[in-house]
Amino acid sequence: MESVILLENMCYTRYVVKELLTSNNIKVYETANSIEFFNKLYEKKKEIKLIILEINLNEEDGLEVIKKIKERNIDIPIMILTSINKRDAFIKGVKAGAIDYILKPYEDNMLINRVIKCINSDNRRFISREKVYLNFQKYLNNEIKKAIQGKYNISIMMLSFIKFTKKQEKIELKDEYLILTEIVYKEIKELFKNPNVITKRGFSTFIGVFPHLDDNEILKAEDKIENVYNEMKNRDIRLKNYYLEKASVTLPKDGQERNELMDKLTFKLKNKIEDSGLKFNTII
Secondary structure, eight states: OEEEEEEOSOHHHHHHHHHHHHTTTEEEEEESSHHHHHHHHHHSTTTEEEEEEOSBOSSSBHHHHHHHHHHTTOOOOEEEEESOOOHHHHHHHHHHTOSEEEESSOOHHHHHHHHHHHHHSOHHHHHHHHHHTSSHHHHHHHHHHHHHHHTOOEEEEEEEEEEEOOTTOOOOOOHHHHHHHHHHHHHHHTTOOTTOEEEEOSSSEEEEEEETOOHHHHHHHHHHHHHHHHHHHHHOGGGGGEEEEEEEEEETTTOSSHHHHHHHHHHHHHHHHHHTOOOEEOOO
């Protein structure tokens, strides 16, 4: 049986969540405030696989609790389960370190599935890899340099998560768009292991670096992503209004300098979007 810890000031909500998760073989440690939370967390730290918390606490700020968790180097995945349906709260939660953001009221099966997914996520590796590649330009320069010195191919892929819209309709960064972007990003990111890496570039654009992959092999990687995305669309009806476009370039075929490769890659992706003939906007 896996264990999670719940920080929620509403007694009834704690009861409902605990009953739901316990019935699915997940043990829940309940806490009503940050003092109870950190005491129980340190007591059961080796056992707990997921932190679930409400950021809309009566006398406390749940985002500050997340900040304290990170400051204390507690490396356990965090899920926000909240009544706050605002874009800025979602953005702050993700930036603070949450790997999922679920709104109340929720559908029981959805919550269970998301909790299980978070429990099974490799949070340690996810965080460490994010830190390594925060300075993406420097990382890419180093990878290109190594490829040139080692005389091997390196491919770069750019993906844009797009919402279909009517002509001239302006895209707004609404909660659903932001949440689905995070879900798609995490799913794609898990497809590739070191030395391959995929990271974010802006709100809804991802970029991947693939050492030793030539132009044929990177096309196979694109197909792999497309297949997984189609499976996601079959599981999640919300994705029916979204599209994932992909483009890639390869060193040395398309250039040997970062700026040249990135310019060609951006141009190629924009052309593919425009050539589709669909009426949508995207953020790149």
